[in-house]
Amino acid sequence: MSTLRALAKAQAVAAGLAQPVATVRHLHLSDRPLVVVPLAMAGEANAPLAAMVGAARDEARLLVVPQPRNRDQRFAFAAELAGIVLLYLDSFRGVSEAVPVDRGKDVRYRYVDAPQLLVPNPAGITFLRLFGRSTRFRRPDGDYPVHPSVPLLGRWLTFFAERAEHPGSAALVAMTEALTLHWATGQSAVEDLHLPALLGWLDPPPGSIGAEAAAWAEDPEVCPPAGPATDPDFDNRRLAPAMAAYVEADGDPAARSAAYAELERLLRGQLTPTWELMWRGVGLLRALPSGARVAGRWDGDKDAFTGYAEYVDDGGGPQPRRDGAVAAAVRLHRLERALTSYAVQRAYDDPLVMAEHRLTGEAFVGDVTLADPKRVDDTGKRPVLRPRIQVVTTEPVLVPVGATLYSPARPGQKAKVVFLTPGADGKTEVVLELSGGMGRGLTAPPGTVPEVGERLCFTTLSDAFLPAGNFPATEETPWTHGGPPTVGPVPESGDGDPAEEWT
Amino acid sequence: MTDTAQRLAEIRGGVPPRRHNARTIAALTGNPGCTRRAVLDSAGVDKPKLAERIGFPARFGQSRFAITRGNAFEAQVKADGGTELLRLVAERLGVPVPAGATWTDLGGAEDLPDRHERFRAALTGGGDEPALFDHPLLGLDVAGRRVHLEPDLVAARLGGRFHVVEIKSFPVIDGQADPAKVSAAAIQSAVYVLALRELLAAEGHDPELVSHEVVLVCPRDFANRPVASLLDVRKQLLVLRRQLDRMDRIEDLLGDVPAGFTADLAADPAALTAALSGVPARYAPECLAACELAYFCRHEARGHTTALGRPVREALGGIADVGEVLALADGVRASDPEQAEAGALLRAAARLRADALAGSPS
Numbered sequence: 001m002s003t004l005r006a007l008a009k010a011q012a013v014a015a016g017l018a019q020p021v022a023t024v025r026h027l028h029l030s031d032r033p034l035v036v037v038p039l040a041m042a043g044e045a046n047a048p049l050a051a052m053v054g055a056a057r058d059e060a061r062l063l064v065v066p067q068p069r070n071r072d073q074r075f076a077f078a079a080e081l082a083g084i085v086l087l088y089l090d091s092f093r094g095v096s097e098a099v100p101v102d103r104g105k106d107v108r109y110r111y112v113d114a115p116q117l118l119v120p121n122p123a124g125i126t127f128l129r130l131f132g133r134s135t136r137f138r139r140p141d142g143d144y145p146v147h148p149s150v151p152l153l154g155r156w157l158t159f160f161a162e163r164a165e166h167p168g169s170a171a172l173v174a175m176t177e178a179l180t181l182h183w184a185t186g187q188s189a190v191e192d193l194h195l196p197a198l199l200g201w202l203d204p205p206p207g208s209i210g211a212e213a214a215a216w217a218e219d220p221e222v223c224p225p226a227g228p229a230t231d232p233d234f235d236n237r238r239l240a241p242a243m244a245a246y247v248e249a250d251g252d253p254a255a256r257s258a259a260y261a262e263l264e265r266l267l268r269g270q271l272t273p274t275w276e277l278m279w280r281g282v283g284l285l286r287a288l289p290s291g292a293r294v295a296g297r298w299d300g301d302k303d304a305f306t307g308y309a310e311y312v313d314d315g316g317g318p319q320p321r322r323d324g325a326v327a328a329a330v331r332l333h334r335l336e337r338a339l340t341s342y343a344v345q346r347a348y349d350d351p352l353v354m355a356e357h358r359l360t361g362e363a364f365v366g367d368v369t370l371a372d373p374k375r376v377d378d379t380g381k382r383p384v385l386r387p388r389i390q391v392v393t394t395e396p397v398l399v400p401v402g403a404t405l406y407s408p409a410r411p412g413q414k415a416k417v418v419f420l421t422p423g424a425d426g427k428t429e430v431v432l433e434l435s436g437g438m439g440r441g442l443t444a445p446p447g448t449v450p451e452v453g454e455r456l457c458f459t460t461l462s463d464a465f466l467p468a469g470n471f472p473a474t475e476e477t478p479w480t481h482g483g484p485p486t487v488g489p490v491p492e493s494g495d496g497d498p499a500e501e502w503t
Numbered sequence: 504m505t506d507t508a509q510r511l512a513e514i515r516g517g518v519p520p521r522r523h524n525a526r527t528i529a530a531l532t533g534n535p536g537c538t539r540r541a542v543l544d545s546a547g548v549d550k551p552k553l554a555e556r557i558g559f560p561a562r563f564g565q566s567r568f569a570i571t572r573g574n575a576f577e578a579q580v581k582a583d584g585g586t587e588l589l590r591l592v593a594e595r596l597g598v599p600v601p602a603g604a605t606w607t608d609l610g611g612a613e614d615l616p617d618r619h620e621r622f623r624a625a626l627t628g629g630g631d632e633p634a635l636f637d638h639p640l641l642g643l644d645v646a647g648r649r650v651h652l653e654p655d656l657v658a659a660r661l662g663g664r665f666h667v668v669e670i671k672s673f674p675v676i677d678g679q680a681d682p683a684k685v686s687a688a689a690i691q692s693a694v695y696v697l698a699l700r701e702l703l704a705a706e707g708h709d710p711e712l713v714s715h716e717v718v719l720v721c722p723r724d725f726a727n728r729p730v731a732s733l734l735d736v737r738k739q740l741l742v743l744r745r746q747l748d749r750m751d752r753i754e755d756l757l758g759d760v761p762a763g764f765t766a767d768l769a770a771d772p773a774a775l776t777a778a779l780s781g782v783p784a785r786y787a788p789e790c791l792a793a794c795e796l797a798y799f800c801r802h803e804a805r806g807h808t809t810a811l812g813r814p815v816r817e818a819l820g821g822i823a824d825v826g827e828v829l830a831l832a833d834g835v836r837a838s839d840p841e842q843a844e845a846g847a848l849l850r851a852a853a854r855l856r857a858d859a860l861a862g863s864p865s
């Protein structure tokens with residue numbers, strides 16, 4: 001926890017209202033996100049009980065499993081969900097755009113937009129991941145055939161769950177995380193996992209403060225949990241009798257449809273409040289202007305979506321149960337790089353995030369007081385343009401002479417610290433020598449060198465491209481590290497087994 | 504009755520102490536630094552009822568679906584005299600699967616002392632041939648009081664050593680289970696390991712005959728087939744031992760408790776609230792999942808940085824009070840010498856935050 005964020009939490013306590021910790025939105029928000037609010041049956045291994053799904057507030061579809069222990073009903077639910085999700089995914093496969101590759105020598109194509117799934121909380125992501133796991137190995141033939149859309153849904157859900165682990169991806173987002181990325185509440189991180197309480201801090205009803213609204217939202221009687229776990233009291237007092245009535249009505253069509261209607265009514269009652277909160281969350285996020293580097297990260301999601309869609313089209317099999325050793329190392333390396341670059345990008349996009357780095361001495365803001373934009377260094381073989389500027393700051397400067405700094409205002413330019421002169425008034429004069437981002441000639445084009453009077457931020461954080469690590473290709477990987485014999489989509493024996501018994 | 508026992512009985516009021524089970528004992532390790540909790544637990548106060556009485560009811564309900572499912576899985580695993588269970592456990596421990604094992608179910612309607620005696624005899628009397636003991640009866644001393652446990656568990660004797668076998672109905676999917684559930688199972692199992700060890704030691708046997716490796720039996724993937732995993736509970740044993748020792752020295756803790764303190768449920772709620780407030784607590788958000796008094800203590804801790812979580816308090820330079828944090832940050836309050844560093848940090852943070860919100864460049 002950074003001190004700035006902690007201070008925002010203290011301010012939220014005093015104000016009785018959540019406080020901003022971002023000035024721009026750091027994640028892409030689709031015009032048409034698919035909101036999924038799943039509920040699971042208590043005690044079972046990720047058995048779906050119900051879900052509310054839709055790409056607009058007034059398009060809620062309710063899916064119900066009257067007997068979650070019944071495998072046929074589970075797969076019927078999976079097929080119904082697949083009908084919605086796959087149709088939604090397909091709606092993004094109409095238009096492609098050309099993307100230059102290989103320094104403009106070639107182009108490749110990707111879809112101009114990509115799907116976005118929103119769930120209430122991290123447990124919702126886990127639910128989708130496990131539901132993907134429980135469906136992607138199923139087969140449309142054999143002993144226990146399922147609808148062909150079921151394994152396809154499983155692969156796509158697995159794809160989304162994997163994207164959700166990628167820092168900066170917005171393909172599958174937990175609403176609680178999206179909101180706490182932008183606001184700090186006056187409650188703890190565990191309490192923030194409860195979407196109704198979180199929104200109580202963000203947007204309390206008129207006349208009440210955040211703490212009261214959050215406490216109110218904790219009572220499952222008045223505010224059902226945001227799932228996937230249900231309220232035990234609801235299970236015991238209302239759901240269990242309704243399920244029993246459904247079972248007893250077997251053979252009596254009228255009684256059965258009445259029992260089904262009652263189950264629907266109960267589950268709708270549990271899901272609708274969360275559904276409304278999800279769209280309120282979407283509204284709050286939409287009101288924030290998007291950060292400058294958000295679109296670039298969304299391009300990454302579009303690439304991933306396009307790539308996986310093509311893989312599926314080409315008949316690619318389901319993701320393996322576990323990555324081989326090399327695949328796991330490659331993945332970890334990729335995630336670490338993404339994490340670093342995501343942190344830097346947010347700081348570059350948002351002064352409030354950059355302020356955290358200013359506090360730790362990794363960045364400072366100052367005024368340009370002198371500029372020599374024409375300075376040429378001719379001590380080397382060829383003369384090179386090396387303008388110098390002097391920046392005066394009131395902030396502590398913890399970087400040493402010789403360090404390379406960057407300014408988010410001109411991310412392609414390096415600024416080397418040449419002199420550091422602390423003044424008696426607590427100010428520091430920093431002389432910086434600039435290179436890059438000024439064209440190839442010996443004269444800097446207008447605007448490429450900071451001018452006197454500009455107020456700028458300089459930081460050690462670099463948004464430059466990080467080179468990828470070197471890993472052996474799959475076919476060169478020894479089998480001890482997950483090479484050819486075990487890699488690939490072939491499930492281990494016993495898994496994906498259509499006879500796998502369901503509880 | 505000793506003075507301490509007398510005092511604890513008074514705190515409890517005119518009711519018998521609340522019964523412990525492995526879950527409540529495991530829960531004792533939840534917030535070991537909290538005197539309020541240690542005193543109430545030592546006295547055997549019914550904390551759920553107490554919380555309700557003072558208007559802050561706990562929410563630790565269990566869904567009947569989960570209970571039914573747990574019972575069904577357990578019955579399935581224990582069916583046919585434990586043959587399947589024996590195979591699972593032996594294979595997981597890497598010992599040859601014995602041709603058979605004796606199965607002793609110690610559950611039943613007999614009197615507690617009888618069953619206790621029977622278990623002791625069965626456990627320590629026989630040789631060391633493979634044996635499974637279902638529903639063993641165990642005991643532990645908690646704050647000077649003997650607590651009887653009737654765990655739903657099997658103690659397995661294989662290769663001359665005892666292993667606690669816990670059957671849980673949460674799934675292990677592709678070799679992974681919910682970490683929160685695994686750690687809850689581990690601390691509960693540690694309670695049983697400890698109790699079994701004490702029983703053996705009391706009979707003059709080597710307590711180390713009880714392995715610190717517990718066998719956890721769960722459903723595999725999305726099906727009902729059981730899979731066994733090993734849990735090393737050495738760390739949990741240490742934590743548990745430390746907290747039980749602390750509760751053994753309850754006299755020391757009682758020194759921090761006002762003389763007339765009572766948690767007698769018959770008392771007036773306002774009096775109870777006032778009395779509780781006199782006993783030092785140490786609220787942290789983790790209490791919400793571990794202690795029935797959490798909502799009360801959270802309410803009381805409002806305005807304290809600890810209520811926001813330890814990382815928040817640390818990031819605020821360890822300052823305990825939210826008002827003080829803000830006063831230091833705004834510079835309206837000069838910091839004491841020992842807060843100088845925290846004060847400077849908070850002032851800098853407040854200035855940067857205001858600057859950024861006013862539109863400083865990034």
Ligand code: SF4
Nearest residue numbers: 537786790794797800
């Ligand atoms: S909830 Fe209160 S009594 Fe319980 S452990 Fe936490 S601080 Fe102690």
